[in-house]
Amino acid sequence: MSDKDCCCNTSMSGKERVLRALSCLETDRTPWVPYAGVQTANLLGLDAETYLKSADNIVAGITKAAELYNPDGLPVIFDIQMEAEALGCNVKWAKKNPPSVSSHILDEVALEDLKKPTENDGRYPIVLEAAERIVKEIGDELAVYGLICGPFTLALHLQGTKIFADMNRAQEKVHALMNFTTAVGKDLAKMYVERGVDVIAVVDPMVSQISPRHFKKFVTPFMTDINEYIKELGVKVVTFVCGDVTKNFELLCQTHTHGIAFDENVDLAYARDIARKNKISYGGNLPLTSVMLFGSQMDNVLEAQKQIEIAGGPGYILAPGCDIAFDTPIENIVAIGNFVSGNFASIDAFTTESSVEVDEGEELEEVEIVPGKAFIEIVTLDSEGCPPCQYMVEAVKAVENDYGDKLSWRETLIKTKAGIRRVSELGVKNLPAMLINNEVVFDNIIPSEDELREAINKRL
Numbered sequence: 001m002s003d004k005d006c007c008c009n010t011s012m013s014g015k016e017r018v019l020r021a022l023s024c025l026e027t028d029r030t031p032w033v034p035y036a037g038v039q040t041a042n043l044l045g046l047d048a049e050t051y052l053k054s055a056d057n058i059v060a061g062i063t064k065a066a067e068l069y070n071p072d073g074l075p076v077i078f079d080i081q082m083e084a085e086a087l088g089c090n091v092k093w094a095k096k097n098p099p100s101v102s103s104h105i106l107d108e109v110a111l112e113d114l115k116k117p118t119e120n121d122g123r124y125p126i127v128l129e130a131a132e133r134i135v136k137e138i139g140d141e142l143a144v145y146g147l148i149c150g151p152f153t154l155a156l157h158l159q160g161t162k163i164f165a166d167m168n169r170a171q172e173k174v175h176a177l178m179n180f181t182t183a184v185g186k187d188l189a190k191m192y193v194e195r196g197v198d199v200i201a202v203v204d205p206m207v208s209q210i211s212p213r214h215f216k217k218f219v220t221p222f223m224t225d226i227n228e229y230i231k232e233l234g235v236k237v238v239t240f241v242c243g244d245v246t247k248n249f250e251l252l253c254q255t256h257t258h259g260i261a262f263d264e265n266v267d268l269a270y271a272r273d274i275a276r277k278n279k280i281s282y283g284g285n286l287p288l289t290s291v292m293l294f295g296s297q298m299d300n301v302l303e304a305q306k307q308i309e310i311a312g313g314p315g316y317i318l319a320p321g322c323d324i325a326f327d328t329p330i331e332n333i334v335a336i337g338n339f340v341s342g343n344f345a346s347i348d349a350f351t352t353e354s355s356v357e358v359d360e361g362e363e364l365e366e367v368e369i370v371p372g373k374a375f376i377e378i379v380t381l382d383s384e385g386c387p388p389c390q391y392m393v394e395a396v397k398a399v400e401n402d403y404g405d406k407l408s409w410r411e412t413l414i415k416t417k418a419g420i421r422r423v424s425e426l427g428v429k430n431l432p433a434m435l436i437n438n439e440v441v442f443d444n445i446i447p448s449e450d451e452l453r454e455a456i457n458k459r460l
Contacts, residue, residue: 014072015198018143022199022236022258022281024315030308031316032340033143033283034333036065037078037323038098043068043330049093052079053123058130059137066138068330070337073143073199076131076192078323080149080203080387083184084157086122087114096326097385104160111177114158116184119191128191135196143199146192147240150204151222153387154181161395164448167214174218182222186229199236201261202226205322205387207252208243208265209446215248223255231256238281242322243388244430244444246270253278263288263321265430265444272311283317286336288381289414292320292328297335297350304336323385325415329354364412364422369437374456376409377435379428383411391446392432398449399456406460 012020017031040061041051051057062074079098085091088109091099105114117124135144155163155177166174189200207219223239230237239257244265252260253274259281262271268285275282286292291303304318318340324333331351338344367375376396380389389411396409413419414431426435434442441455 013141015139015141015143018073018317019198019236021315021317022238024279024281026314029342030312030318030340031072032070032337033073033145033317033319034065034069034071034337035075035078035320035323036062036069036333037075038096038326039324039328040065042326047095048097048326049095049099052077052098053126055126055129055133058127059133062134063137066142068337069333070341070343071142073145074138075145075147075201076134076197077127078147080147080153081157082123082127083117083149083154083188086117086124087158087184089157094384097382098323100384100390101157104158106159111180114180116187124188124191128195131192131197132195139196139198144197145199145201145238146189146195146197147201147203148185148188148192150202150207150239151178151181151185151226152219153204153206154184156206156387156391161391161398161446161449164446165450167218168448171217178218178222182226185226189226189230190233193233193235197235199238200230201238201240202230202257203240205240205242206391207248208241208245208444209388209391210248211445212247212251215251220251220255227256238283242386243432250274250278253280259283259315259317261317261319268307268310272316275315281315281317282311283319284321286318286320288321288325290420292332293325293415294354294417295332296352296354297331298352300332300336301339301347301350304339364418367408372406372460374403374407374436374459375438376407377426377438378409378411378432379423379426379435380411380413380432382413382415386432388446389432392434392442395446395449395452396434399452402453403456407456
């Protein structure tokens, strides 16, 4: 079959749809890949830690998601802290999120003394066993994604926000670290491929938090290297990003990936045009909270319909903006799957009321801006489960002791209605964002300690 052949008159498997879309070929309908990470733990009535520490639970959760969501592909897990944990970083577990990195191993150990994880380290054995079993269970029909932590995000996990200063002062040190994290990613990709996965997703959310100049210097060569290596393994490779990566989107398209997956911070029409120009696949960007978490079935169906109208065509994959939130109503995800697959009698069959009790949250008080003091507000999805959000918060924690009672700060999450209202009042468009004295100062750019001190001092 030629590249121009359309298979609209044949019945494709979900796996075929995804693989053809990643080759920018026509499919019989838009492929649908829900990034069901710890949300699948909710399907089993488990918390995230119990779920992610058991191959049996992971397999049960993914096979149940495959039954309910009418997907064309699914990830084995969505946890980009696994490599850092295996390398010696401490992690903090949460009930409804993957673990977050709570200590950085390079504070204690020199890079040259770190050993790359093997199949027997950390939670690798659990996840690799789950991958092999999932491929056997659903791999004939659905595309199975193996997710690895991208080189730049893994570098943040290992070193923390100190890397931003080194990017200006010690570039060779950063390059050495990136060489190491790229090698770690290659190893895990190979392990996944040996278990039979169809797609390797290189999940590197932190690349949205740096300038194009730094991207070219510290991301492009390493991401290109890992993407080319994965292609040589004989599978598809997709780059997962989050946050407003618009400034670096075309650079991402030039790293020899098969596709880019992105969230609602990136305009869908813009991403479509840039991806098509670069002849790569593109996927996203269903809003995680305002629609999937808080909306009704009808809200979700109409959003999916709108996105397909904007971006549908060869190369497009409908997907959430990132890992689906734990408490997302199951029926909302089911509704999207039924709509995309045509498994419904009438669009009026989808309900217009949310079936869950929406968390209104506490209204956030206005903080009085006092001369000689600085108030920092960090607007996030949730620093507990979102690496860019985590490191934005960590940047503030790194300098707060310098200022004593002259500095106060808080994190504002958009996982409640009150949080969404607050973000609207502040005029914040992208996440994460940092405001100082109610002024947006760092928007999708995590500052170095020196940059943050300069911004605080200016407002003191």
